[in-house]
Amino acid sequence: MAKNPETKVSDVRTRTPDELKQSLLDLRKEQFNLRFQRATGQSEGTARIRTVRREIAKVKTIMGERSRGAEAAATRS
Numbered sequence: 001m002a003k004n005p006e007t008k009v010s011d012v013r014t015r016t017p018d019e020l021k022q023s024l025l026d027l028r029k030e031q032f033n034l035r036f037q038r039a040t041g042q043s044e045g046t047a048r049i050r051t052v053r054r055e056i057a058k059v060k061t062i063m064g065e066r067s068r069g070a071e072a073a074a075t076r077s
Contacts (some may be wrong), residue, residue: 007055012062024059027052 015023031052037043 007058009058009062012058015062017063017066020059020063024056024063027056027059031056 012020012023031049034043034049034052038046038049043049
């Protein structure tokens with residue numbers, strides 16, 4: 001996920017919870033590296049920072065939807 005710009009939400013939804021956690025971890029690491037490069041003046045492509053931020057938001061949104069869905073299912077039972 002980290003190397004593929006503009007991942008589609010449908011692709012993110014097909015992932016397992018473990019895959020989502022790993023993707024989030026990888027994206028956070030990449031975000032840290034990009035911020036570090038920007039701070040030291042080594043960054044060439046600033047658009048990637050925005051893309052990574054949006055990818056993180058997609059993953060976190062899907063994870064939140066699933067957790068709320070699980071809570072709702074537990075409440076109904």
